[in-house]
Amino acid sequence: VWGSNSETLVYKGKQPTLTKPLVGPEDAGDYRCELGTVRSLPATVIHFKVTVLPQRIIEETPTSNFETEEQLSPTLQPSEYPKPEKVLRSVLVGLLIWGFVVLIISFVTAVLCFLPGNVMDSIKSWFLTNKVAALQSQVPKAPKENDTAPSHK
Structure with a gap:
């Protein structure tokens, strides 16, 4: 069992291994390892x-007076590297956003491809109506001969 103020980990098996990556000064301290249990109590405890x-x-x-590109480029100190939790969180948020984008595109594609032709016809007519209206607004209207004089019937 490995525990801290925020988490407890239990390892079982014939050769359990506890690995704590990226340890820092806050991980220093007294630890206790419990090996097996007898009557609900640890059989062996190692501090x-x-x-x-x-x-x-x-x-x-x-070794020389000139500087190479590696020497000119800034290097990150260990304390400047982003924390793994922040990197993981940003990767997960990115995956979530892309997942939603793919889901929306798939939904729209399914709706457009698998609905009856009436839906496709109405969409096409809507686009064509907008294009025709736009073209008509760009063409100047010439006055007709009959439009100048009032007609009496």
């Missing part, structure tokens, strides 16, 4: 203290 060491800093010495 251990975890210390998180600071990251090693490797100093490079320049």
Whole structure:
């Protein structure tokens, strides 16, 4: 069993392994490992203290006076990398948005393809009516000869 203030993990099996990636100073402290149970009590309890060491800093010495592209480009320090939770959240939000887009496109395609011809005819006539109206508004109207004089019948 691995636990903290926010979560508890239980590992079972013949060779259980607990891996905690990206540990930081907040993960340091006293831990307890319970091995098996006898009458609802742990058969073996192991206590251990975890210390998180600071990251090693490797100093490079320049061998020449000119700088390469790698030296000119900014490098991210470990503290500047985005947290895995934020990266995962942004990926999931992106997938969710694209999923909705695909769902809407699929729905519209299904409606347009599988409905009776009357729906397609009405859609086509609507588009054609708008195009004809637009074309008629662009063509100048010439006055007719009969339109100038009032007609009496």
